[in-house]
Amino acid sequence: MHLKADACRSREVTDYINTITITARNAGNTHEVAGAVIGNRALRLIRIDGFRVEAVPEGYFLMLHNRDVPGVVGAVGTMLGEAGINIGGLELGRDRVGGMALSLVEVDEPVPPAVIEKLKTLPAIISASLLKL
Numbered sequence: 194m195h196l197k198a199d200a201c202r203s204r205e206v207t208d209y210i211n212t213i214t215i216t217a218r219n220a221g222n223t224h225e226v227a228g229a230v231i232g233n234r235a236l237r238l239i240r241i242d243g244f245r246v247e248a249v250p251e252g253y254f255l256m257l258h259n260r261d262v263p264g265v266v267g268a269v270g271t272m273l274g275e276a277g278i279n280i281g282g283l284e285l286g287r288d289r290v291g292g293m294a295l296s297l298v299e300v301d302e303p304v305p306p307a308v309i310e311k312l313k314t315l316p317a318i319i320s321a322s323l324l325k326l
Contacts, residue, residue: 209239222243238278244295250326252281255304257296257312261287263315265317269298276308293319 209229216225227240227249238248241256248254255273259265266283273280281297304323312321 195204201289212239215239237252238297239287241297242293246284246286246289246295246297248282248284248299253300253303254324255296255300255312255321255326256324257298257300257321259290259294259296259315260317260319261290261294262317265294265296265315267308268315268317269296269312272301272308272312273298273304276305278304278308 202205211229212227212229214225214227216223218224224242224244225240226238229237229239231237232251236250238246238250240246242258255269256300257265266285270280279301281301284297284299286297287294303325309321309323312318
């Protein structure tokens with residue numbers, strides 16, 4: 194895996210004064226994550242794969258790339274609830290109305306692989322993975 198940190202100044206207007214962007218590449222896949230420090234010490238994820246989010250980078254997250262259609266949040270919540278997994282937070286980002294979206298679901302514990310595979314069967318879900326930050 195190749196990691197590249199980009200701490201260069203940008204002309205992009207954002208609500209954050211200082212950001213850092215990490216790009217990870219492996220086997221033809223590229224993922225980009227940007228973070229910022231808010232205030233004195235509050236760390237936040239502010240962008241994942243081009244989607245704007247704002248999340249504290251601690252704990253377990255279910256990261257979903259999905260089509261931006263009605264019912265995704267409800268279906269994911271139902272599946273996690275049926276598996277006994279509590280949702281601690283939810284961040285949603287999309288490229289445009291009805292386009293592609295990223296759902297970052299904070300969970301209290303790791304999501305078992307069988308549940309992740311079941312989530313992938315939802316028609317709107319493009320990918321699902323578990324992150325531990």
